[in-house]
Amino acid sequence: MKKNLHLLAVGALSLVLVQPAIAQKKAPAKASVAKTTAKPATSTTIPNDPSVRIGKLPNGLVYYIKKNVEPKNRAELYLGNKIGSLMENDDQLGLAHFTEHMAFNGAKDFPKNEIINYLQKAGVRFGADLNAYTGFNQTVYQLPIPTDSAEVFKTGFKILANWAGKVTMDGKEIDNERGVIIEEDRQRGKDAGERIRKQLLPLLLGNSQYAKRLPIGDIQLLQTFTHDKIRNFYKDWYRPNLQSVIAVGDFDVNEVEKLIIANFSGLTNPANERARPYYTIPDNAQPLIKLVTDKEQPYNVAQVIYKQKQGPIKTESDYKLQLTQSLINSMMAARLAEITQKGNAPFLFAQSAYAPYQGGLIWDISALQTVAVAKTGAELQKAIVAAVAENERMAKFGFTAGELETAKKKMEAGVEKQFKEKDKTKSAALVQQYLNNFLIGAAMPSAEYSYELSKKTLQNITLADINTAAKAMVTKTNQIIVVQAPEKEKENLPTEAALLAAIKNARNRVTPYVDNTVNKPLIAQAPKAGTIVNETKNDKIGVTSLTLSNGVKVVLKPTDFKNDQIIFTSFAKGGSSLAKDDDFQSADNANLIAQSGVGDFNPTQLSKYLAGKTASAGAYINDLYQGFSGSASPKDLETAFQLIYAYATNPRKDPEIFNKNISDFKVITANKNSSPTSVFADTVQAVMANYHKRGMPTNLSDIDKINLDKAYAFYKDRFADASGQTFVFVGNFDVEKIKPFITTYLASLPSLNRNENFVDNGVNPPKGKVNKAVKKGLEDKVTVQLVFHDNYTYNAENNVMLDALKASLDIKITERLREKESGVYSPGVSLSVQKYPTAQYFFTISFNCAKANVEKLVNAALEEVNTFKQNGVTAEDLQKFKSEELRQEELSLRENAFWVNYLTNRLKYGENLDQVLGNTARINGVTVEATKAAAQKYLNGDNYIRLVLLPEN
Structure with missing residues (x-):
């Protein structure tokens, strides 16, 4: 239940923020909103990490190269572009994001989907590894790639160069991708959240250029734009003087620099460059407020946003301010958590945190964001006022020395842990730092410098520093107040005037916080040891x-x-x-x-x-x-x-x-x-x-x-x-x-030697064919799940065969439903298996689509399943499975979490702990003919469940 409530609150927060940047499979960090704070006049500039080689080609492209050996034989290659939806003309709305899609659909050296095809054969997974995202100000492509194959590694740089300036923009491919983009919008939206966002965004973004350039764009335009519009966008903006290449991994730095020079020096900038525009969000002297209701909105949520203008960390003063703000967030979270546990808590959930600018969607904007979730609309005003009162308590009385000591201890422990792991830091964790340096000029210090600066700064942050910064967070201007509630609660909600007045008066009755600690040992007396x-x-x-x-x-x-x-x-x-x-x-x-x-x-x-x-x-x-x-x-x-x-x-x-x-x-x-x-x-x-x-x-x-x-x-x-x-x-x-x-x-834990076992209470899926449709929802959005299941013999050999079927079917379902039918955005095939209480497997094909396309797409998916039963997995897809599986195993065997899960499962199931040593042989031993027999056995359809969520009308 606790977990559900937490998810509820986070979901509430995200609804009033800008929709995340649109991605192929995932989205980057979320956005904030705007005001102004003073900065110190002078401060020591934080130096860049000297172990990172930074260079610039004559054409303006910047590159960052860092040798890092975790994970071994791997590298993270990124192409960063200072290009996003804010660069679009009025007749190009959504084409920055569309361009990102087209980079995977044909380039000079890689026709059609050959980039994805090539990389899958090399063990790189589309979506999970290979990915990209588009925001207001940036478009980023990411390519994790093995370095122990010279050919594959070199090809990685060729792929980045093709994305940077050699995307072909074939007309047929553009038209095929329109449906995928439309379906991405359907999958990510077509719900209460999207409807609420559309009403709130003009308020949140101040009718600025940001509000007019959401990355997903205009759906009507995406269906009808002429090919020259997207080709012009690519020609104008994908240019080396707005681009960077970032390479971090287990490689020779000099060799990588040669590869970058060889692949990117030939790229040129257009003769008549368009100026790269920059935008911000306007201030507001008086609070802005809006109450929105929706039939499908499940909870009563109110949020107060205090916009501020704060740039990236460049100096030691910037760094101190951000550490101070992080300490404040920690102490505020503890206070609100303490209130939430009480029986008379005025809210279901509350959160108040300052989100400093860290290269998010809206550049140079930070905010203190306070959210409260109430049981009913009638209690919403009380809930948000109680949350805001904690802001006012913080601003008026500050924090206690005990609270600061606790927060510092937590942060110091985190700093120490991070520094101890400096030689085991994953390459993926380093890339964002270099990307932010390119995009916004953020500092990128070495681990040693960061550690020493953190220790020194934490020692020097006083309670007065904390309380001054806390007071500055709670501004009287640049406030935005938004309410989201179920439509049935409309008559119970406070009026805008009443809510404004209540929030304004929230500080009137606050008193200083009283710290509540327990000065006792966790265990009063050491237990009597066993043997x-x-x-x-x-x-x-x-x-x-x-x-x-x-x-x-x-x-x-x-x-x-x-x-x-x-x-x-x-x-x-x-x-x-x-x-x-x-x-x-x-x-x-x-x-x-x-x-x-x-x-x-x-x-x-x-x-x-x-x-x-x-x-x-x-x-x-x-x-x-x-x-x-x-x-x-x-x-x-x-x-x-x-x-x-x-x-x-x-x-x-x-x-x-x-x-x-x-x-x-x-x-x-x-x-x-x-x-x-x-x-x-x-x-x-x-x-x-x-x-x-x-x-x-x-x-x-x-x-x-x-x-x-x-x-x-x-x-x-x-x-x-x-x-x-x-x-x-x-x-x-x-x-x-x-x-x-x-x-x-x-060994001192109590023991009764009951020799217990669990009980099989008979909770099992239905046998035979089941067809269940649910009609719920206002929008043209359908969710489909097709489940193939049965009992089976649980063992390592059968499980590898099931994995091979799953991976290969996933490829085919994506090729058919997304690439050929253009009817879905991200279809998926999942596999779950269990040994106890009865051994069962579950294959699930899932996707979202338009109501008109349900039967066509379900039939297409079942056709692919039948092809598997007739022919087995193709040799090419089987090669992809083996490459991806073996590459992932290389990484997994160097992860503590893998070993905990692996050993626990072997012990639970009474299996040999050495089983992992045979994985490579089992994977390589899978044949096309064997997959055909397996498909006929495990995908026979005797036990098949079709589940569909349809709109009400």
């Missing part, structure tokens, strides 16, 4: 297995993948499957006990206790298992063990927090049927569970059955017997040095 009774080693995969005196098993895999990371999880059979039907709702929500804190510490107090420590742990209960999970730095590992022990032996029973969560859950459940996607998701859940009572979506009567005493008792019972627990630890630790923590905190 290790057995130890075995598997040298093939570097694993040590321990059996403890209380029956607990521990599997240890030390690694050097990260310098400052240890992650862990555990499991024991049982979970909520053991609950009686009458107690199931309480048992299914027993996780609320773990979310209430531990021992004497409520969540806020626990967060303060852990400040400065890099350690976390928590307990979970799911359908089949219960256990613990968390992470820690080596220096704080004992704290993580203490948390495990505390959650197991001293859970917190907090009626106020529990009842607040239940109350919030009721509001969420009561409102969710307003959203078509929520209604469809509930229907899918019900159908896939064959309407079994334990698999149905939660309704209000279910919530009424949730009882604190029963939930607490079930939680206590699930962790009363640790004898069935198996722990997996992976990361930077020494086996001998971790043993004392294991014997003290794990």
